[in-house]
Amino acid sequence: MLIAIMSDMHGNREAFDACLAHAQRQGVERYVLLGDLVGYGADPGYVVDLARRMQDSGAVVLLGNHDEAISGSTADMNEYARAAIEWTRCRLDVAQKKFLRDLPRTHREGDVLYVHSEASDPRAWIYVTNSADAERSMRATDARITFCGHVHRPLLYHLAPGKQAAPFTPNSALPIPLSATRHWLAVLGAVGQPRDHNPCAAYAIFDTERRAVAWLRTPYDIERAAQKIKNARLPAILSARLYVGR
């Protein structure tokens, strides 16, 4: 079965729609959203409603730190993120906020774990920025494969028994088989705000039979998404960075 895994939509309707359409064309049968439905982008309501409908029809939807901040604290955020959260709070109704609040932090299926940030402490929103971070996450779970987002840059870490974790940067859409003898941490790029110098929306497809993951990219109408952010008078950097993917 093919599972589309998407993370960090961040209220970017155009990017989210483009990824869903792209995934549908690949014959995807299930969806997992790894959190951060909102924050930064100008269409939080649209993304939340769509995620809710997807959940109703069987999709897994997880909580991200921006989703949590809607009803919680923004103390750990930078000024742009905070401004976007404050703006977003005014755009979501009670039911939408409750939906976000009730989202789970992790989801486990067999030897696969889904989480927004990483596995060692899903409440702490730790960023996986190097092999040591990745190793801590992989050692914290008995799941062979962990999927996460949060850092907005695609990366694949692997860990063999008795060794140290090592990174690989996915550089094509070729599915990479994940052998059962080691641990893997598959970090997804962002749907709504890529930061790996590639402005195309990023997501992944997991082929459960072949145990293989493909990191995929699709172009979307950046102009439109950026214009909405400008119209909403959100910080200018939030629209500008979409064009360059950083």
Added chain:
Amino acid sequence: MAREPLATGATVDGFLIGEKLHSGGMAALWEVTRSDIDYPIVLKAPQIQDGDDATAIVSFEMEQMILPQLTGVHAPRCVAVGDLARQPYIVMEYVPGHSLLPLLDKAPLPIADIADLGAKCAIALDAIHRQHVIHLDIKPSNVLIRDSGEAVLIDFGLSHHELMPDLLAEEFRLPIGTGPYISPEQVRGVRSDPRSDLFSLGVMLYHFATGQRPFGYPRTKSALRARLWRDPVPPRAIRADTPEWLQEIILRCLESDPGLRHPTAAQLAFDLQNPGEAPITARGRKTQRDSLATMLRRRWRLHSTPARAALPIAEQIEAAPIVMAAVDLGDDLTTPSDVLRETVARILRALPGARLACVNVLRLNRIGANYVLDEQGRNIHVQRLVELREWARPLGLPEGQATFHVLESPDTAGALIDYARVNRVDHAILGARARSPLLRLVGSVASRVIAEAPCTVTLVRAPDLSVADPATAADGASDSWKNG
């Protein structure tokens, strides 16, 4: 690792295990069958005892990743891989035929055989390099020759796939490869350069030519490092009848700096298939190893230059294509060979690593063979070669970048298409005549080449000045009005 031992008569995931064919250091091979597969297949399983060498496990893991990605005749077709945690195996096509290993005992081999085997191996390497894979363990026992003649590369356990994680690079600091064949950059830990395979192929060709190993059989890391600065004894010093062109090719493969080797496996195959066409440098003529001073200079330079990761394979291949210019040496003045030359010049300016094959077809009558001499008794073939060289002279190419070929055939298009296929041409450039009584005929040659050549084809056409454009026509009209 294996939960149940494999044995004749047992069934694994639908595969019925037959005879054990081979039991080697790291793996065993079994003959297997499955009702839905109508070609011979084998099962390869790792032979790993408890607490055994970790390289063997990771290497099997790598082969399980890489082999299913490869297509084409130059690697065994992969049928299935077995879960490493449960029952590790690879089921693949059984390739009948022999490996090149027994040939080592027969070396020195005839020169023509060496060029032929070398070209077959280089073509196979080109095929896997174009699929993002570097073999990194090329040696006679890992090359089989199919009954149909193509080389098949086996054992991808030490290979590198540039679109996948390299589990070996991450986990092992020691050089990974086979002592006599390992390239200098592999010794330095670089596993991303396709030209490493050209080095190993060079070691094979050297052995086939001389009966000796160019760098011996080093067993320590320091002995392994010697090839970084010490050049081998030139084959001509061991076997006097080694042609200069073959020594040129072999020693170029064995250059310590990958940048001095052939830029691609396809260009190496081209030189092996066209013996004597490429120019001979001092490398091809020398009969002694480099002087102590040269060797020390190389060794010194090595200390100041760290090993560098190579460019992506596709970039290396795209930067060094084989370009064929089909040059029409017609006698009439409408020949568009000038326009063709300008187009070729533009392409070579953009891709200085390209090889240019200037090709002309000498059409033969299907009957009668007195074509060799013209009315004046001159050798037409030689005359055509001279004209081809003259055609290319204004390009001002460095020696070695262009080669010249006159093909003799009754079928112009067929000859060009065959040439492009055999020589793995990436880009064929042909001229079309704007106006000519032969337009239809030439047109059919170009359209057949475009339809059938296994490469990109560019058709160059000189502007047809006989067709008046509307502005000229209007001027003409105003002129006549004025005159009237």
